[in-house]
Amino acid sequence: MNVAILGTGYVGLSTGVCLSEIGHRVVCIDLDEQKINNLIQGISPIYEPGLENLLIKNIEVGRMEFTTSHRDGLKGAEIIIIAVGTPQKNDGAADLSYLEQAVKDISIHLEQSAIVVLKSTVPVGTNEYIKSILDDRCSKQAAIEIISNPEFLRQGSAIMDTMKADRIIIGYANREAANKVLEMYRPLNVPFLLTSIRSAEMIKYASNSFLATKISFINEVANLCEAVGADIKEVAEGMGKDKRIGEAFLRPGIGYGGSCFPKDVKALLHTADLHGVHFSLLKETIAINDLQQETLVRKAMNRFGDLKGKKIALLGLAFKPETDDMREAPSIKISRLLTNLGAEVVAYDPVAKDNARKILGDTITYSSSINEAVLNSDAVFIITEWKEIKYLDMAKLLKNMRHPIIFDGRNCLDEERVRACEALEYYPIGRPAI
Numbered sequence: 001m002n003v004a005i006l007g008t009g010y011v012g013l014s015t016g017v018c019l020s021e022i023g024h025r026v027v028c029i030d031l032d033e034q035k036i037n038n039l040i041q042g043i044s045p046i047y048e049p050g051l052e053n054l055l056i057k058n059i060e061v062g063r064m065e066f067t068t069s070h071r072d073g074l075k076g077a078e079i080i081i082i083a084v085g086t087p088q089k090n091d092g093a094a095d096l097s098y099l100e101q102a103v104k105d106i107s108i109h110l111e112q113s114a115i116v117v118l119k120s121t122v123p124v125g126t127n128e129y130i131k132s133i134l135d136d137r138c139s140k141q142a143a144i145e146i147i148s149n150p151e152f153l154r155q156g157s158a159i160m161d162t163m164k165a166d167r168i169i170i171g172y173a174n175r176e177a178a179n180k181v182l183e184m185y186r187p188l189n190v191p192f193l194l195t196s197i198r199s200a201e202m203i204k205y206a207s208n209s210f211l212a213t214k215i216s217f218i219n220e221v222a223n224l225c226e227a228v229g230a231d232i233k234e235v236a237e238g239m240g241k242d243k244r245i246g247e248a249f250l251r252p253g254i255g256y257g258g259s260c261f262p263k264d265v266k267a268l269l270h271t272a273d274l275h276g277v278h279f280s281l282l283k284e285t286i287a288i289n290d291l292q293q294e295t296l297v298r299k300a301m302n303r304f305g306d307l308k309g310k311k312i313a314l315l316g317l318a319f320k321p322e323t324d325d326m327r328e329a330p331s332i333k334i335s336r337l338l339t340n341l342g343a344e345v346v347a348y349d350p351v352a353k354d355n356a357r358k359i360l361g362d363t364i365t366y367s368s369s370i371n372e373a374v375l376n377s378d379a380v381f382i383i384t385e386w387k388e389i390k391y392l393d394m395a396k397l398l399k400n401m402r403h404p405i406i407f408d409g410r411n412c413l414d415e416e417r418v419r420a421c422e423a424l425e426y427y428p429i430g431r432p433a434i
């Protein structure tokens, strides 16, 4: 099939390479010339495991192209996927301006009939709004059908998540269009669910908000475990064995971050408010998460009394491993709190350093290795559970620190290795300190 994709962010690019890999001809359109020039040469604008290999491979076999021209990119497209960002506005609502621009571009340049597949996360009712704009603006020869097809891939495992998705949601009004989109996905051989358009839009927000709430719940249980002397590792394992609860997303930590959970929970809350539905659970999810991002600083304050002049090494900056994404990363709030309290912050991240610098500037120092970051530090904060941080050389680390103290915000260090380092003071989340 001929597929055009508008937007070359995580969703657009990952979808593009995967559809191309299963045999479709894909053209990705983006207004950013520099980005498109790089992509033509097989250079990905984002760090995402496996993406660049598939990109290069599919460009070479001629199934993948990139352009800044909507006229060229939309020519002959049977399916047009919109995967532009829907960031958060000040009031918590989703900002649809990129989406509106994409729709305008389609209506100006599309000359044939096509199915428009909306992958961007959008509030309930948006697909119908988009369809009405397209119906008004497109020429009589170009009949448009719209499909709501929310995306569930995670950064850091985007390719696997697309190739082996748990489910594909197809929200439709026209069954023929739904069948055509199903045909596009058929080679992936993953389960699918046909729903109404409004339900599909809701599934996305409800799923992300549920997962975020699960994280806030387990973080509160972890805090309670600390107070009563229980161990969250055992508690979460025991809970997760119940199939109704499930083991996933029961890892306590320093709160969720990223470009999706924070904005989607707020957007769902905004929708609830608009419709007079009192969804106070979501308010708590957000409030717990905000507080949880401060937990390592609170623990360090308890330990030291005062953080003025203390050198704190942050290991990891990205909101999670295997990504260079810094959007809403807990490391931002933690760095700001620490520097406000007069601490000196030295940070290390294998890939997110440049993006972190754009947000935090020179308020903190950036190191090029774990050992450089921890040199003469008073404490280490583990922020992101990158493999090299999980398996760091503990003996070497301790030798270089002024005080051998680790606050592990991800409970990622192996307990036996920690116990083997007698000099080490170790503070995990929701578990007894060692």
Ligand code: UGA
Residues within 6 Å of the ligand: 121, 151, 152, 153, 154, 155, 156, 208, 211, 215, 248, 249, 250, 251, 252, 253, 254, 255, 256, 257, 258, 259, 260, 261, 319, 320
């Ligand atoms: C999330 C969803 O998991 C995807 O299904 C969805 O498609 C995506 O948002 C989106 O809407 O685009 P993502 O933000 O990439 O994916 O990352 P997750 O792996 O879900 O992690 C989000 C945050 O939750 C991270 O900060 C992570 O550290 C935290 N987390 C996750 C926990 O603190 N505990 C857990 O048990 C799991």
